[in-house]
Amino acid sequence: MNAAHPAGHSWEVSWSPPRFHSENTPTLDVVNARWWLFALLGLNAAWVTDLFVLGHELSAPGGVLTVLGRLAGLYGALVLVLQLVLISRLPWLESRLGLDRLTQWHRWTGFWVLWLLVAHVVFITLGYAAQDGSPVLAEVGTLVFHTDDVLLATIAFVLLVVVGVTSARAARRRLRYESWHLLHLLAYLAVVLGFLHQVSIGQDFTGSPAGRLYWWSLYGLALGLVAISRIGLPLVRNLRHRLRVESVVAESDDVVSVVITGRALDALPARAGQFFLWRFLTAGHWQEAHPYSLSAMPDGRRLRITVKALGDGSAWLRHVRPGTRVLAEGPYGAFTAQRRTQRKVLLIAGGVGVTPVRALLEEFAARRDDIALIYRTSTTGSAVLADELRHWAARCGARMFLVLGPSTAIGRFGPVLGPRHLAAMVPDIRHRDVYVCGPPGMTDAVRGVLTELGVPAGQCHTERFAFAA
Incomplete structure (x- = not known):
């Protein structure tokens, strides 16, 4: 009709x-996953505060200002670890909350990291300046260049500011995805440098065996999740399934479907509504990863994507040859x-x-x-x-x-x-x-x-x- x-x-x-x-x-999967995150964040915040108080930080040099600065630094480190978990693409978490929601939370918590670290820098500097009776700018130079590993922390802070600024919507629209992604990887270097700073002069490390165990475990778990989900799992799946382009079908003047086949695809946990990050190993495009949804329900033998040509980013797919090797990261999405x-x-x-x-x-x-x-x-x-x-x-x-x-x-x-x-x-x-x-x-x-x-x-x-x- x-x-x-x-x-x-x-x-x-x-x-x-x-x-x-x-x-x-x-299903309560979405609610349960959300509350698990909130509960773990709250529990870890309580542990951080408890370790801080047990370490007698309230009597630290510099008075209340340095106490506030160190607390801000510890909470900033905790939220930074949460960011790693949010973007780790852990299958259990991602399949329930979806990569789009996790990415939004990752972006939002990123600004909290910046504000907490700014508070850490400002309060610590003002506290030590008041203690030493020196001008604030002079105290900055003393802390950065004459205090153990503070220079590492300064570099980490600058890197996080660069990542935060380039992640703002206005800046993000002006950058190619590949350029933005390369800059975003600096955040991992910032995490390592910040951790080294925390190891060398943080009271939780230098004066508390329980604090050392806690922070080593926390950072190790978060970075381990990233390594397993972002590197290990995609590597294992691509080696197992060996994806290749089977055919390319023009659906219209500007839309093309690409059918992809491989080995043991019935063991790939893909569902209708999900997407992969696809990388087609062709000259000039092998370094590009694009998120495309499956446009047909996986049947255990083939995967299909349907793509509209939107500029140079996807128009070239029309000319991909059958037999082209494909690397895929995923499946992702809670849709x-x-x-x-x-x-x-x-x-x-x-x-x-x-x-x-x-x-x-x-x-x-x-x-x-x-x-x-x-x-x-x-x-x-x-x-x-x-x-x-x-x-x-x-x-x-x-x-x-x-x-x-x-x-x-x-x-x-x-x-x-x-x-x-x-x-x-x-x-x-x-x-x-x-x-x-x-x-x-x-x-x-x-x-x-x-x-x-x-x-x-x-x-x-x-x-x-x-x-x-």
């Missing part, structure tokens, strides 16, 4: 009676059926954000779930994978709405993805899990509409286009 509507957009609907199953598997809490599902896709939605549709269709699908795009020609969506919708009796028109399109009930339109298309929306993937502006707007419609936050699952595309 097709129905045209005013304002230059249309709804294309494929419908048949829904089928239900009795499975209802609400999976594992997060479903209701028997009914609504999938909402915008633009090329349809790729993980297409894979999820296939998985939900295989499970015979009650599915509704909304695909928002500007024109029929830009509706990537629309034929495949219709195919799977027909197979499982899903209701499919293809909503066309500009982002400002107004329909019979207001904005085409506004609350009245969504409620008209899917009247039982409050009783569904809603999966949304698209450009950040669209995703945020739809989340706001879902809140307005009374859809519980635990039933709303999003993937930002920056990771999914």
Whole structure:
């Protein structure tokens, strides 16, 4: 059934009676993972404070100012370790919270690290200047150049400031991803230099065996997680699976699908809705890693990605030859059926954000779930994978709405993805899990509409286009 509507957009609907199953598997994985992080952070903050007090730091030279400075430094080191854990891509944590959420938390805590370290530097300098009766600037020179390993700490602080400044949105937009990533790796050097400073003059190390055991264990565990998850696991998986390009299929003038095969892919823990960081070993591009979602449910034999040419970063994929070796890091993402809490599902896709939605549709269709699908795009020609969506919708009796028109399109009930339109298309929306993937502006707007419609936050699952595309 097709129905045209005013304002230059249309709804294309494929419908048949829904089928239900009795499975209802609400999951608390996201809540549990979040509370585990909060609990561990709080517990470690309590330990740091306890070790500080037991070390008689309250009687330290320089009075209250140096006490505050050392506490700020210890808390800054603790939050820095938390940052390492957040970005370690630990599979248990990442599969529950998602790389996009962990990356946002990593960025937010990064600014806390900077402010705590600034407080550490300022209070320590003012405290010792007051104790020595010397000018503040002169005290800075004394601390940096005439105190054991403070120069190392100064270098670490400068490196973290560089990383923080280049991570600000305004600076990030001006940098190529490869340049930004190379600068960001300086943070690991800063961690090592800061730890060496803490080992040499930190009271927790020099005067407390319990403090030494605690901080060595904490840093060792965090760096070990990074080494295992970011280096060891990808290395083992790539050696085992030996991925190669099987075929390249042009979906449209500016969209291409790449089919990848390898050995023992049934042992790769990939799910529909997830993505990998892909590195195609071709001349001029082997050093680039790109996040692309799977655009078909993994079947144990092949993986498929579908990519829109957005400048030089991905247009070259059209010319990748079959047989090209591929390195992949992942799978990543919590945009999976594992997060479903209701028997009914609504999938909402915008633009090329349809790729993980297409894979999820296939998985939900295989499970015979009650599915509704909304695909928002500007024109029929830009509706990537629309034929495949219709195919799977027909197979499982899903209701499919293809909503066309500009982002400002107004329909019979207001904005085409506004609350009245969504409620008209899917009247039982409050009783569904809603999966949304698209450009950040669209995703945020739809989340706001879902809140307005009374859809519980635990039933709303999003993937930002920056990771999914």
